[in-house]
Amino acid sequence: MTRSLEEPGQNSPVPQARVLLPPSRRSHIALGLTTAAAQGRFELQVCSSCGAVQYPPREACHRCLSVLLDWQFQDGGGELISETTLFHSHDEFFREHLPLRLGMVRLDSGPTAIVYLHGKVPPAPARVKVDARLDKAGRAVLVAFPGDDTKMADADPAGDSPLWEAGCGPHSRTVPPTGGTVGK
Amino acid sequence: MTTSRRQGYEDIVVTVPVTVPYVRYSTHGAHWFVARALAGLLEGSRLSKSALDGLCLSSFTAAPDTAVGLTQHLGLSLRWLDHIPMGGAAGIVGLRRALRAVQSGDAAIVACVAADTNQSDTFRTTVRSFSQFAQDAVYPYGAGGPNASFAFLTAYYMRTFGARREDFGKLCVAQRNNALKFPLALFKKPLTLEEYLEARPIADPLRLFDCVMPCAGAEAFLVMRRERAQDLGLAFASVLGTIERHNSFPDDPIQTRGGWVLDRDELFAQAGVRHADIDLLQTYDDYPVISVMQMEDLGFCAKGEGPDFVRSHTFTNDGDFPVNTSGGQLSVGQAGAAGGYLGMTEALRQITGASLGAAVPDARIALVSGFGMINYDRGLCCGAAILAGRNA
Numbered sequence: 001m002t003r004s005l006e007e008p009g010q011n012s013p014v015p016q017a018r019v020l021l022p023p024s025r026r027s028h029i030a031l032g033l034t035t036a037a038a039q040g041r042f043e044l045q046v047c048s049s050c051g052a053v054q055y056p057p058r059e060a061c062h063r064c065l066s067v068l069l070d071w072q073f074q075d076g077g078g079e080l081i082s083e084t085t086l087f088h089s090h091d092e093f094f095r096e097h098l099p100l101r102l103g104m105v106r107l108d109s110g111p112t113a114i115v116y117l118h119g120k121v122p123p124a125p126a127r128v129k130v131d132a133r134l135d136k137a138g139r140a141v142l143v144a145f146p147g148d149d150t151k152m153a154d155a156d157p158a159g160d161s162p163l164w165e166a167g168c169g170p171h172s173r174t175v176p177p178t179g180g181t182v183g184k
Numbered sequence: 185m186t187t188s189r190r191q192g193y194e195d196i197v198v199t200v201p202v203t204v205p206y207v208r209y210s211t212h213g214a215h216w217f218v219a220r221a222l223a224g225l226l227e228g229s230r231l232s233k234s235a236l237d238g239l240c241l242s243s244f245t246a247a248p249d250t251a252v253g254l255t256q257h258l259g260l261s262l263r264w265l266d267h268i269p270m271g272g273a274a275g276i277v278g279l280r281r282a283l284r285a286v287q288s289g290d291a292a293i294v295a296c297v298a299a300d301t302n303q304s305d306t307f308r309t310t311v312r313s314f315s316q317f318a319q320d321a322v323y324p325y326g327a328g329g330p331n332a333s334f335a336f337l338t339a340y341y342m343r344t345f346g347a348r349r350e351d352f353g354k355l356c357v358a359q360r361n362n363a364l365k366f367p368l369a370l371f372k373k374p375l376t377l378e379e380y381l382e383a384r385p386i387a388d389p390l391r392l393f394d395c396v397m398p399c400a401g402a403e404a405f406l407v408m409r410r411e412r413a414q415d416l417g418l419a420f421a422s423v424l425g426t427i428e429r430h431n432s433f434p435d436d437p438i439q440t441r442g443g444w445v446l447d448r449d450e451l452f453a454q455a456g457v458r459h460a461d462i463d464l465l466q467t468y469d470d471y472p473v474i475s476v477m478q479m480e481d482l483g484f485c486a487k488g489e490g491p492d493f494v495r496s497h498t499f500t501n502d503g504d505f506p507v508n509t510s511g512g513q514l515s516v517g518q519a520g521a522a523g524g525y526l527g528m529t530e531a532l533r534q535i536t537g538a539s540l541g542a543a544v545p546d547a548r549i550a551l552v553s554g555f556g557m558i559n560y561d562r563g564l565c566c567g568a569a570i571l572a573g574r575n576a
């Protein structure tokens with residue numbers, strides 16, 4: 001049975017704006033980063049056997065193949081070794097926020113991380129402090145802040161970047177559901 | 185470190201280079217391009233389909249099928265099958281596998297095929313789910329794809345070794361000149377250095393002409409015993425030496441070198457030739473910085489001397505150091521994994537006197553290099569092969 005669609009009247013509801021979100025797909029293991037970020041902490045996996053710090057998140061230690069990896073707090077200090085400004089993106093959400101500045105950071109703890117750059121980070125090479133933030137899809141992203149000064153990250157958390165939330169501390173903020181083991 | 189001596193490939197040859205012409209977009213599946221490539225191999229060799237008993241496939245877009253699905257799809261009954269998901273290194277690695285298969289008697293005639301389609305959303309889909317690390321730790325940062333990854337490497341290389349945009353531009357312009365005579369190149373207009381420098385920015389410092397254009401197409405060749413090729417009256421090339429290496433320098437903070445550094449001495453020793461004997465070089469050129477890296481790491485100049493090397497050579501087919509003689513991926517197009525085969529088929533044509541474009545004068549010995557798979561922050565697969573034409 002069919003019937004023709006009615007013409008929308010004068011009082012038809014405002015067409016719903018499409019809400020674009022950054023890509024949210026992550027592997028199960030990578031969600032550990034989000035679990036910690038949702039509690040305001042930057043954590044990476046550390047090997048219980050040899051102490052090697054791992055990034056990107058993985059199932060086994062890249063140095064000794066141990067599968068006993070613990071999420072542990074990271075100081076985040078590192079060197080910005082290269083950077084780029086993106087003028088093209090494959091994703092619709094990001095296209096609305098171009099141009100977009102990214103960095104490659106060698107963390108003092110070992111791994112290389114691709115990160116967003118806070119606007120005040122000087123050109124590479126530069127000392128930076130990497131921290132984990134939540135993006136609009138509720139997933140952790142890494143952001144590099146200028147210098148060695150942790151206060152900087154706290155006092156001027158993120159400017160007004162649409163790419164990551166200004167802070168993830170529980171103070172006056174809603175902790176988003178992550179599907180992980182957030183909270184106590 | 186001691187390594188066991190590598191066995192040679194004396195009686196095994198490479199023959200029948202096939203290119204299924206590239207198109208920017210296609211509604212066909214990857215299987216269509218594999219079929220066209222196989223048909224081209226049979227036509228070129230005058231073999232029947234049943235004579236093929238080995239297949240080595242590389243494709244990013246055949247999913248959910250792998251090589252085994254293709255055997256039924258295309259009605260191939262084989263006794264040897266391999267699938268090489270190694271992108272820009274697929275041509276070298278595929279050749280290596282096929283050579284040993286034929287040498288050992290596991291197969292008599294192996295078709296090596298790289299084929300990919302390009303539909304409207306193909307490239308984004310490939311980039312998004314390229315690897316677990318890319319999905320978790322690269323794509324969420326602006327989804328720039330390989331452009332962003334190579335922008336980091338290019339910016340670092342420029343800062344560290346004093347390369348200028350003009351140096352990369354010189355390579356791109358030279359390759360375009362080579363492509364203007366190559367009938368299968370998608371880019372048919374000349375490129376000036378000014379156009380290169382002023383092009384639309386993509387991912388600083390990369391601009392439009394630093395980046396390959398994704399497209400659909402296929403490349404293929406056959407591996408068989410020398411006597412068989414002679415019986416069939418085919419022009420063929422011998423394989424003097426080959427190398428491959430994966431995840432070579434994991435402790436480097438950022439990639440400035442690849443595994444060729446570790447194996448190039450063995451490559452040249454196995455081949456029994458010197459650098460001066462190389463008549464043409466096919467680099468994997470998804471971005472010009474990677475071509476320069478290969479020139480350094482294969483030993484044509486020292487690390488960091490790439491910019492000077494570029495300034496002191498022309499790279500055109502009539503020049504003093506012909507590189508990417510068909511125009512390379514930068515001017516022909518990047519048909520997915522076929523980009524890892526492009527240098528191989530072009531080298532085969534050049535050294536067997538069957539060039540489709542401008543022939544490199546007296547070309548006898550070619551070095552083909554492969555590089556692939558930005559799994560996270562660097563390319564993991566490196567390989568190279570030295571081939572000699574019939575008159576070498």
Ligand SMILES: [Zn+2]
Pocket residue numbers: 047048049050051052061062063064065066
């Ligand atoms: Zn370990």
